[in-house]
Amino acid sequence: MPPYDLVTLGRVGVDLYPEQVGVGLAEVRTFAKYLGGSATNVAVAAARQGLRSAVVTGVGDDPLGGFVRGELRGFGVDDRFVVTVPGAQTPVVLCEIFPPDDFPLYFYRPDAPDMRLRVPDLDAEALRAARVVWITGSGLSAEPSRTTTLATVADRAEGADTVFDLDWRPMFWSAPEEAPGWYARALEHATIAVGNRDEVEVAVGTRDPDEAADRLLARGLRLAVVKQGPHGVLARTATEEVRVPPIPVEVVNGLGAGDAFGGTLVAGLLAGLPLSRTIELANAAGALVASRHSCADAMPTPGELDALIGGAYGGVLAGSTASGTAAPDNHHDNGGPR
Template sequence: MKHLVSIGELLIDFIPLEKGTKLKDVSGFTKYPGGAPANVAVAGAKSGIKSYFLGQVGKDAFGDFLVDSLKGYGVDCSYLKQSSLANTALAFVTLSDTGERDFIFYRDPSADQLYGPHQIPKAILKDCVLHFCSVSLSEYPIKDAHSEAIDLARKAGSFISFDPNLRLSLWPNHKAYKEVIHEFLSLADLVKVSSDELEFITGKKEESKAIQSLFVGNVQYVILTQGSLGSTFFSKAGLSFHMPGFKVDVKDTTGAGDAFIGAFLSEMIKKDLVFSEENVSNALRIANAKAALTTTQFGGMSAIPTESEFEALFND
């Protein structure tokens, strides 16, 4: 069976004690392990897939906490580095009354951004699914590390997944952000995009035209996620179908998209990446459910359900 390799940022999410409160008025925060690609690695491990994380944190207390957290969730951290050249990245999250988020990041540089191409392990990029996001594609060594990992994975015949996971507040120049997304998008086999990201990435208002414009370069599959409305799968060959979502009592949407793509990739790995309608439909159903369950708890990776938790809740 193939394994999952996720590359990018690993950081601390500080979640406020109150919802619907401006950041300056929040009385306190609780720290949670976070970072979209790290969340995906955890989702893979919790789904029973061998899962690795490639990246770097600071040689500090927050970095120690993150390493311990990932190991505790079953992620293989053999290639997770710690550096004394910069601190671990921090993100302060504000939550609306409905659990929607906004972020303030403390980085530039942080230790994750200084992770370079020379640190990429070649061996684990063979016969794997490599997943990455866009937050780490700014002009730091980690961007070159992504290029190196993607190139090695492609040459080794591995499958590549990309979730842009937009964080516009991190990119003052939105034109440059869009350009780098398109630069890397064409390198992936599968692209996952949310409905509120689609127009920014493609520049097209009409959904069908926007989706079709994503089939560039190596892209064979596109998944559009729509929150509680579910998700829709599209293939370059013309196959498309929708899987309804689940309505739950939302507390915090942090990590829901990561739980979705991590669960989806895990289910497809279990089916040896055979993208039949039956396999994809089952993977979408499970991914929708795990994403929904993730929103019922606070935090990102800590809220992603394990297989036993998922079975207990989903079949209740």
């Protein structure tokens, strides 16, 4: 069997997103149910771009765990590395939608099964052979996930890319002040880092995008990507710099934009596209998802990205007047653009 193009390691859950916009959860009457979780969404986004992807995660032995597996297969993401954890419940996430930039989330993740993954749960051979492995900062927030995540990146094949999604979720850390030290451990093995300004500050101690990119490269990475919300995206290597402005869209739900960016970024890199084109496509993917209600279900196809980029700055997206800008610094479970 050929190696996977991308294997992501991290969160999964079931998103319950309100169908009433602009009201708090107390006033919401109906919800739509979707597959969610940042690492899972990245794998879906990559599959939509034609990559062979899989996710390493955990679910409970409950009906929602079955929903997760079915949705993954439906999106073309291999679920063979999804571990069913006895006695655990598949996580549920609810949000409120206040466009264009306020999307509070409410996590129901008691003893989440995706944080209980252990090294023996891994297919070490498949992970080592994968063209790209994607890990997240939240995977470092507690044991045993922390040890499992670090073991994964330490065993990568020579020359294979490891993307560290800086993914800062302070509510997942019992001691948030310890995060920079664990981020440093992961950066020792990463070749690419992706994060917004809050996240790069945790990783390298500065919110300034240019300084953060330089500090990340100084750690030995080959590519640093800093997402800046309304200020666009900065990508830098040792020899090249790309700056892409945000695309005007009518923001419906900013959650998931960063995950769309991530999966599309990996697709562009593996296709050998120029860095400028890769970031342009990833940026468009984030904007397109921000214009939609869901996360995993909203991940775009290559044709949709080309269509959006073709008319990106004309102020119209799929018949909707653009009333805001979207640059993908948002994960599935992050706040609004910043």
